[in-house]
Amino acid sequence: MEKIVVVGANHAGTAAINTILDNYKDKEVATFDANSNISFLGCGMALWIGKQIAGPSGLFYSDKEKLENKGAKVYMETPVDSIDYDNKVIYATGKNGEKYAQEYDKLILATGSLPIAPPIKGSDLENVQFVKLYQNAQEVIDKLESGAIKNVVVVGAGYIGVELAEAFKRNGNDVTLVDMADTCLSGYYDKEYTDRMTNHLEENGIRLAFGQSVKEIKGTTKVESVVTDKEEFKADMVVLCIGFKPNTTIGDGKLETFKNGAFLVNEKQETSIKDVYAIGDCATVYDNATSDTDYIALASNAVRSGIIAAHNACGTEIATEGVQGTNGISIFGFNMLSTGLTLTKAKNMGINAEATDFEDWQKPLFIEHDNFKVKLRIVYDKDTRVILGAQMCSDHDISLAIHFFSLAVQEKLTIDKMKLFDAFFLPHFNQPYNYITMAALQAK
């Protein structure tokens, strides 16, 4: 039987393993993971800290037993130390020192990412936390429950930082959110949108320290304060969340990599070595918005790339549709969504980009209840007319609409095609002049 080995069994690895076991009964699957758990949804960490969910048990959708019941051989707490790519053997060490040499016909690398550790003096002090693994979340919660943590400084106002700032505030902490950029979520939204989130965070009692660089974390054994180039903030806990880097040391310089070290893959998730695939946060993606290779660490990309690699490894050729980094965030009831390029990013790339904006009520004004405002921006290329991205925000759940724009970017739809497309109308749901049509009609 053909042997497929999957290194790393979190979101990407689990998707690949399930796809193989569900569809190809003639394959043997073995997986090795350094961690003791599988499929922890990091997105639930903020909900857990902020007591919006009862606990972490629902944050896992798979485990060793589930995968073994389907027929996989699962080695947990067994990091793969090295790989002989020429002779197709992986070498791993179990938690009690047992040594494994596992041959493979096909290899799927799903080693994920690691949080970026900034070279800041004092980062090794007690209560300076990274937040990636289930164990990290549990440690933070244990410390919060000890009652010793009042002031929390979150460094990095990207997706994790903003979500955790809300969570700590909900937990009753005094929260400062620091970012070297002059706003939050700057990688995902233009200023008009980030300004809304910034105001919203402030209105909800989070102290913002944007446009500041952390110079030092001070303390004796435990952290006591964070010093930036402008201010000093009291801190009983510091959370560092300034982005992810791909975890690709296992490539040992033998696989071709992207500029940030991610394994370079083609549309079938194949790496530069035959029969070796890479998926999830350790691999590159094809970005439809830039029409180029990119690195976008998201669980959604991890799952899809796992499915694609599994089929290809088993002999069914399928190609990725590419991605556009579609994402969403919900903070104290305020929801923001985006896909593709922001206007700022597009212009910085030298594209002759333009944006069309529209803000309106979701439903006609005679609908007096459960009606809400929606703000939409569509970014497009003025020369080719192709839609490059979109941003939305609302106090209500408008999340499904961003999928529509995601597909538009994927399929390189022009803004003109969106002007008079067939959008239905029913007052329970929307307006005859709905905001998507109106934004598109206004495009220059």
Ligand SMILES: Cc1cc2nc3c(=O)[nH]c(=O)nc-3n(C[C@H](O)[C@H](O)[C@H](O)COP(=O)(O)OP(=O)(O)OC[C@H]3O[C@@H](n4cnc5c(N)ncnc54)[C@H](O)[C@@H]3O)c2cc1C
């Ligand atoms: C707090 C937080 C919130 C998030 N929220 C969202 C969200 O809302 N939406 C979203 O799309 N994404 C979110 N993400 C990002 C998402 O979690 C990652 O993109 C996703 O985990 C990537 O999955 P992966 O399987 O590729 O990699 P990882 O989750 O990094 O898993 C890699 C696995 O490989 C194992 N491994 C590594 N090296 C070895 C080795 N040498 N031998 C054996 N095993 C190894 C690790 O133990 C791990 O289990 C969030 C992340 C965090 C931390």
Ligand SMILES: NC(=O)c1ccc[n+]([C@@H]2O[C@H](COP(=O)([O-])OP(=O)(O)OC[C@H]3O[C@@H](n4cnc5c(N)ncnc54)[C@H](O)[C@@H]3O)[C@@H](O)[C@H]2O)c1
């Ligand atoms: N809702 C979601 O979809 C969701 C939620 C959480 C995480 N994620 C994903 O997980 C990955 C990691 O998230 P993240 O929040 O760590 O990264 P991120 O890229 O979203 O944000 C990193 C932030 O850190 C800031 N930064 C960088 N260096 C800094 C420094 N030295 N000092 C201060 N600030 C600094 C950046 O300006 C940026 O705002 C991302 O790919 C993210 O999209 C997604």
